[in-house]
Amino acid sequence: MKVIIKRILMMIPLLIIITFLAFTLVRLAPGGPFAGEKSDKNDTIRKALEAHYHLDKPVWIQYGHFLKDLAQGNLGLSMKYRNHTVNDIVSQALPASLILGFSSFIFALVAGITMGIISAWRRGSISGDLVTLSGLIFICVPSMVLGPILILFFSIYLPVFPTSFLHSPWHAVLPVLTLGIHYSGKVSRLVAEGIQEALGSDYIRTARAKGVGPLTLLVRHALPMGLLPVVSYSGPLLADLLTGSFVVENLFQIPGMGTFLINSSLNRDHTMIVGIVLIYSFLIIFCNIVVDSLYSILDPRIKNQSRS
Amino acid sequence: MTGQADARVVDCLFEGLVRTDPVTATPIPGLAESWTISQDKRTYTFKLRNGLIWSDNKPITAYDFEQSWLRALDIRNGVRNAGLMYSIEGAEAFHTRSEGSPTPPPSFQALDASTFQVTLTRPQSFFLQLLTMPLFAATPTHAIQTSPNRWLLQKSVPVSGPYELVWWRLNDSVRVQRNPNYWDNENTRNEIVDFLPISNPSTALNLYLMGQVDVIWDKDLIPTHIVDKLMDRPDFHQYDYLGTYFLRFNTTVYPLNIPKVRQALSLAIDRSRITERITRANEKPATSFIPQGVMNHPFEESPLLHDPELARQLLAEAGFPDGKDFPQIEYYFNGASSGPASNHQKIAVELQAMWKAYLNIDVRLKKNEWKVFLADQEALNYQISRSSWIGDYNDAYSFLEIFNSHESNNRTGWKNSEYDKLLHSSNESLDQEERRRIFVDAEKLLLKECPIAPLYFYKGTHMFDATKISGIYFNILDRHPVRSIRNTNQERKK
Numbered sequence: 023m024k025v026i027i028k029r030i031l032m033m034i035p036l037l038i039i040i041t042f043l044a045f046t047l048v049r050l051a052p053g054g055p056f057a058g059e060k061s062d063k064n065d066t067i068r069k070a071l072e073a074h075y076h077l078d079k080p081v082w083i084q085y086g087h088f089l090k091d092l093a094q095g096n097l098g099l100s101m102k103y104r105n106h107t108v109n110d111i112v113s114q115a116l117p118a119s120l121i122l123g124f125s126s127f128i129f130a131l132v133a134g135i136t137m138g139i140i141s142a143w144r145r146g147s148i149s150g151d152l153v154t155l156s157g158l159i160f161i162c163v164p165s166m167v168l169g170p171i172l173i174l175f176f177s178i179y180l181p182v183f184p185t186s187f188l189h190s191p192w193h194a195v196l197p198v199l200t201l202g203i204h205y206s207g208k209v210s211r212l213v214a215e216g217i218q219e220a221l222g223s224d225y226i227r228t229a230r231a232k233g234v235g236p237l238t239l240l241v242r243h244a245l246p247m248g249l250l251p252v253v254s255y256s257g258p259l260l261a262d263l264l265t266g267s268f269v270v271e272n273l274f275q276i277p278g279m280g281t282f283l284i285n286s287s288l289n290r291d292h293t294m295i296v297g298i299v300l301i302y303s304f305l306i307i308f309c310n311i312v313v314d315s316l317y318s319i320l321d322p323r324i325k326n327q328s329r330s
Numbered sequence: 331m332t333g334q335a336d337a338r339v340v341d342c343l344f345e346g347l348v349r350t351d352p353v354t355a356t357p358i359p360g361l362a363e364s365w366t367i368s369q370d371k372r373t374y375t376f377k378l379r380n381g382l383i384w385s386d387n388k389p390i391t392a393y394d395f396e397q398s399w400l401r402a403l404d405i406r407n408g409v410r411n412a413g414l415m416y417s418i419e420g421a422e423a424f425h426t427r428s429e430g431s432p433t434p435p436p437s438f439q440a441l442d443a444s445t446f447q448v449t450l451t452r453p454q455s456f457f458l459q460l461l462t463m464p465l466f467a468a469t470p471t472h473a474i475q476t477s478p479n480r481w482l483l484q485k486s487v488p489v490s491g492p493y494e495l496v497w498w499r500l501n502d503s504v505r506v507q508r509n510p511n512y513w514d515n516e517n518t519r520n521e522i523v524d525f526l527p528i529s530n531p532s533t534a535l536n537l538y539l540m541g542q543v544d545v546i547w548d549k550d551l552i553p554t555h556i557v558d559k560l561m562d563r564p565d566f567h568q569y570d571y572l573g574t575y576f577l578r579f580n581t582t583v584y585p586l587n588i589p590k591v592r593q594a595l596s597l598a599i600d601r602s603r604i605t606e607r608i609t610r611a612n613e614k615p616a617t618s619f620i621p622q623g624v625m626n627h628p629f630e631e632s633p634l635l636h637d638p639e640l641a642r643q644l645l646a647e648a649g650f651p652d653g654k655d656f657p658q659i660e661y662y663f664n665g666a667s668s669g670p671a672s673n674h675q676k677i678a679v680e681l682q683a684m685w686k687a688y689l690n691i692d693v694r695l696k697k698n699e700w701k702v703f704l705a706d707q708e709a710l711n712y713q714i715s716r717s718s719w720i721g722d723y724n725d726a727y728s729f730l731e732i733f734n735s736h737e738s739n740n741r742t743g744w745k746n747s748e749y750d751k752l753l754h755s756s757n758e759s760l761d762q763e764e765r766r767r768i769f770v771d772a773e774k775l776l777l778k779e780c781p782i783a784p785l786y787f788y789k790g791t792h793m794f795d796a797t798k799i800s801g802i803y804f805n806i807l808d809r810h811p812v813r814s815i816r817n818t819n820q821e822r823k824k
Contacts, residue, residue: 051701051702052701052702052705053699053700053701053702053703053704053705054701054705056410057701057705057708059718059719060739061708061738061741062410062411062413062738063412063413063422063738064413064426064738065738066405066426067405067408067409067410067412070405070406070408071408074408103500104408105479105480105482105483106483106500110483114499114500115500115501177536177540178536178539178540181540184540185533185536185537185540185542186533186536186537186542187502272529272530272533273530273532273533274533275502275526275530277499277500277501277502282501288700288701289701290701
């Protein structure tokens with residue numbers, strides 16, 4: 023418990039360092055937020071805008087303004103969507119990304135673990151090899167290829183699912199598959215390798231010698247060991263999925279965080295970039311802490327290690 | 331508000347003194363029912379319609395116009411295209427004044443609740459056209475006063491146009507519904523209109539093909555790799571558009587400071603090869619800088635000369651016979667792996683090949699991300715760069731103006747006092763025939779001096795089924811007031 027509290031407290035300085043890096047790096051990048059194909063008639067407008075966003079001040083003063091606002095929970099005014107604060111935009115975009123990401127996470131785990139068990143258990147048989155092969159294919163096919171194929175078959179040729187938006191659970195099916203399939207392949211490989219390794223270990227051999235049946239052997243002894251790598255992988259995986267995917271959001275017209283992150287960098291929307299980086303970092307650190315705590319529950323050796 | 335897509339929504343919500351005719355895209359009476367123009371053509375006096383009200387039942391008055399225009403010219407609001415107001419007497423000085431300096435207000439005012447008067451520095455033949463832009467529309471002073479920065483995000487924003495805002499979800503959709511208080515409500519065609527801000531052409535096409543959207547409204551939303559297949563469909567509509575794809579030469583660096591070198595580079599380009607092999611959407615190879623159909627511009631059908639022989643001769647005269655001793659130069663463009671910007675790279679490669687084949691010179695290609703590219707172009711940190719220009723209004727001046735010596739959009743370093751004088755004199759005159767002559771001379775001078783090389787003219791592209799959607803008329807400005815568009819599909823569903 024102490025370790026967890028310590029890690030949660032460590033998060034604050036870490037996040038401040040990350041925001042500082044993001045803040046200074048975006049300001050070092052060439053090209054400003056107010057440049058466009060058409061220039062303003064004179065410099066006055068750009069200068070007024072820069073003054074409005076404190077861009078005319080030294081970076082450390084700008085950062086001071088940012089921290090002051092941040093302390094009040096205010097991420098600042100977007101430079102691209104000029105009536106909207108970053109808080110407004112995040113509160114619109116984050117739920118879409120969370121729904122999509124969490125559903126894909128569950129899908130990746132359920133499908134991946136099932137496939138992993140089958141491919142380890144039926145190893146050498148046709149069904150086992152087929153599942154192994156599918157897992158490998160899932161890993162190799164990028165979402166920018168898979169998405170259009172799924173749309174073509176399941177929205178256009180066979181109009182079962184809608185092509186775009188996230189207005190109902192039905193709408194979520196194709197984007198969740200597109201986002202989750204790649205990770206389900208990865209999870210299946212982790213599980214299969216974990217189980218195979220466990221099946222070859224001494225304690226399983228002992229259990230088998232004692233007369234434990236093959237199913238009990240798998241479920242009670244090999245599977246928990248096979249799942250450990252998945253648990254440590256699921257922290258970064260969940261963070262990755264929750265923070266949205268530009269490709270999937272763009273393809274299915276889902277107004278999530280991924281699109282805003284990419285576009286805010288392209289638009290040099292300084293406040294948006296820093297705000298989104300802050301939220302991403304928080305999610306990544308938080309998911310890792312949760313997973314590490316889970317890990318110590320599942321594997322007592324780790325708890326003992328941290329005690330000693 | 332930044333682009334054309336945004337303007338389409340704003341046009342639904344807020345109306346100006348004049349509005350756009352759906353057929354011709356010319357200005358017709360809007361909130362003002364009539365106007366008079368003084369003898370010196372500088373003072374316009376508008377008479378507002380009787381009984382105009384905002385959607386929240388408060389009266390719309392000439393004072394709202396006065397306040398809206400002052401707000402646009404208040405530098406603290408950072409209104410990006412406020413420069414379009416500079417033809418109004420005193421507007422530029424007022425806009426750029428330093429804080430606290432005693433600058434007289436610009437020359438517009440509400441004479442009474444229903445009369446609005448504006449005086450220009452000098453006559454401007456396209457002033458009424460400017461007034462159709464959202465910049466000049468009336469905004470609800472009473473709502474802005476209560477929430478200056480976030481009034482547009484309030485629930486039920488008071489509007490003066492044919493539609494009210496129902497929701498505005500970023501990157502998702504904007505929904506508007508008929509405003510019963512609009513003075514011309516009986517002629518508004520649809521109850522509800524959804525605008526979907528889609529950036530991926532394949533997504534747009536999928537939705538359209540599945541019948542989930544009725545109109546695709548942007549040339550950038552047509553997937554370039556299948557454009558030739560789509561062109562055969564009856565629901566694919568194309569028309570001339572006031573945009574030009576061209577190259578800028580940096581006239582301040584050697585050897586591009588030599589006019590003959592620039593001319594040679596331009597003459598070596600076979601423009602039809604670019605439109606036939608790369609863009610492939612029926613674009614016309616450029617015949618001039620100003621596209622076909624723009625007012626006050628006599629259009630000639632023959633494309634700009636492709637004459638490799640003359641190009642080689644000019645290059646030799648400039649001191650580089652057969653490209654000998656010609657330093658390696660760089661062609662700079664912004665790139666993207668997909669979407670319409672992916673054509674920039676293909677065009678760059680084609681140009682590189684043509685310059686090598688016809689002039690025997692080596693051109694290096696340099697690609698950069700959009701904002702970096704823009705910063706370099708503005709700082710003249712390039713040799714030759716990809717460019718495009720979309721006119722703000724339908725007049726040759728909207729194109730030629732950018733190469734004025736002191737214009738911030740010039741970005742070529744080219745300065746020519748004769749050109750500046752011609753453009754200035756075009757503003758002194760209201761005689762369209764005379765202006766036409768001036769523009770012809772100015773464009774000739776521009777093409778002879780060659781700080782730019784026009785490549786092709788853009789096409790406006792829409793996809794919609796004309797048997798279900800009516801009221802979209804093609805015009806060079808690509809303006810199609812939503813109030814006049816009729817969706818028989820929606821009516822049938824009702």
